Amino acid sequence: MPIKKLIVSSMMVAGLLGGSAPLMAAPQLALPDFTQLVENQGRAVVNIRTVQTVREVVRDVPEGMENDPFAEFFRRFAPPQLREYQAGGMGSGFILSADGYVLTNAHVIADADEMIITLNDKREFKAKVVGSDARTDVALLKIDAAGLPFVKLGKVDQLKVGEWVLAIGSPFGFDSTVTSGIVSAKGRHLPDESYVPFIQTDAAVNPGNSGGPLFNLKGEVVGINSQIYSRSGGFMGISFAIPVDVALDVAEQLKKNGKVSRSRIGVSIQDVSKELAASFGLQDAQGALITSVEKDGPAAKAGVRAGDVVLQVGGKAVDGSEDLPRLLGGVLPGSKVELGVWRGRALVKVALVTAEMQDEDPRTAERAYKGKQEGGQDEVGTTTGLALQAVAPALLQKLGVKFGLAVRGATGPALKAGMQQGDVIVGVGGEELQSARQLVQAIQAVKPGDALALRVLRDGAPLFVALKPEKKTR
Structure with a gap:
């Protein structure tokens, strides 16, 4: 009953007060005003139209026979003809300096025969390509002009997640379109994009936005809008920008040398899982x-070996596998x-001299091994769920290893x-497999709950797998 009385009393008080008691207003959050930013910096944003000559071989059906039952016959045996036509593209960019250097995406101007840059004041200029870099998707253009408005450049390390951009x-060709959002994430690594720690935003970006600037509230460029994540082909709330510091490093090399030179050390890498970290004694x-380590490469010459975990490059931390190519890519070839390196449960310092990365994209490299199994049976490791067989010498030679055990089946662990x-x-671990007995001994030595790091070739590509053996049951 006391609870009911309290409720009734509260209702009576509310009735007596009626509408005379002022309600406490919720605090109003001021939204940013972008008008001054657009007015000051929008003049340095440009539209880029590209023209590409497309050549294709066609076999035409004689005129008037398009619907004839024998049309396909004539098409198949008609003499080939070369047809040419003009295809257009569009994108965006921004002016870096008063003398006409323009930054954009490499994919905007890829294969273009002609590029027309339209300024904010509707003046048009033909542009020349100073250089482009497909790995970071950055291109530097030049127009013959002077006294141009140019952008202010910001510092990406001061950009915060949640900040307005x-x-x-x-x-879609709608010039000088302005969209806003916030920084959703920083250092976002995308598949096959090892050299760019992208800025993720929810600012609307659509076809034609590529190459345009991403501004902070100070009116400084912090990124180049480059990609979207979409299942429809249009904007779905996730877009990615190349950090401006990455783009400027590339632009400087393009301006100086016409190309970008990057270092490599001759290794293949993968991420470290929690299980693998535990097996290597990493916290x-x-x-x-x-x-894997390339024979006679910089890493091999310095004594680096498979199973090593690179934690630092020149004193800078390697948090994940994607950081290693990026950090090495910022080092000039031939540098020490x-x-x-984490090896044998201890940090080891290794000095090496880097080599220059070749122009070809390693993502197109063919894998030699197709998973063929040869050789006699030699099953081991019954507590692992592995059914194994020795690999024939001919296949070992093809794989470039001295000994290997092919997986015929995998169950359980x-x-x-x-x-x-x-x-x-x-x-x-970090040791090459020499025999089946070596694997058996390694499995038997694993403590309950711990994992064993196995180095595996899958379709010719090396990787490590953390295997947790189970205790035998009789």
């Missing part, structure tokens, strides 16, 4: 795990670099670890 560009899942039929085990 503004995009200006020409989506945290961090660094770049080396899965010190790596901090092996299946949970992600082992697949056709995988070839070629190493245990």
Whole structure:
């Protein structure tokens, strides 16, 4: 009853007060005003139209026979003819300096025969390509003009997640379109994009926005709008911008040399999982795990080996595998670099001299091994769920290893670890596999709950798998 009385009393008080008691207003949050920013910086944003001559070989059906039953016959045997036509593209960019240097995306001007840049005041100029870099998707253009408005440049390291940003560009050809949003994430790594720690935003970006600037509230460019994540082809709330510091480093090299030179050390790498970290004695899942070392490459000459985990490059931390190519890419070829490598449960310093990365994109490299299994049976490791067989000498030579065990089947712990039929085990931890007995001994030495790092070739590509053996049951 006391509770009911309290409710009634409260209702009576509310009735007596009626509408005379003022309600407490919720605090009003001031939204940013972008008008001054657009007025001051929008003049340095440009529209880019491209023209490309497309040539294709066609076999035409004689006129008037398009609907004839024999049209396909004539099409197949008609003499080939070369047809040419003009295809157009569009994008955005921004002026870096008063003398006409313009920054945009490499994919905006790729394969273009002609580029027309339209300024904010509607003046048009033909542009020349100073250089472009497909790995970062950055291109530097030059127009013959002077006294041009140019952007202010910001510092990406001062950009914060949640901060307001503004995009200006020409989506679908609509010049000087302004959209806003916030920084959704920083240092976002995308598949096959090892050299760019993208800025993720929810500022609307659509076809034609590519190459345009991303501004902070100070009116400074912090990124180049480059990509969107979409299932429809249009904007769905996720867009990515190249950090301006990355773009400027590329632009400086393009301006000076016409190309970008990057360092390589001759290794293949993968991420370090929690299980692999534990197996190597690492407290945290961090660094770049080396899965293979190129023969006679910089890393091999310095004594780096498979199973090493690179934690530092020149004193800078390698948090994940994607950081290693980016940090090395910022080093001039032929430079001496010190790596901090985790080996034998201790940090080891390794000094090496980097080599120059070749122009070809490693993503197009063919994988030689197709998972073929040969050789006699030699099953081991019954507590792992692995069914294994020795690999024939001819296939070992093809794979470039001295010994290997092919996976014929994977169940239990092996299946949970992600082992697949056709995988070839070629190493245990940082050691090369020399015999089946070596693998058995390594499995028997694993403590309950711990994982064993197995080095595996899958479709010819090396990777490490963390396998947790189970205790035998009788």
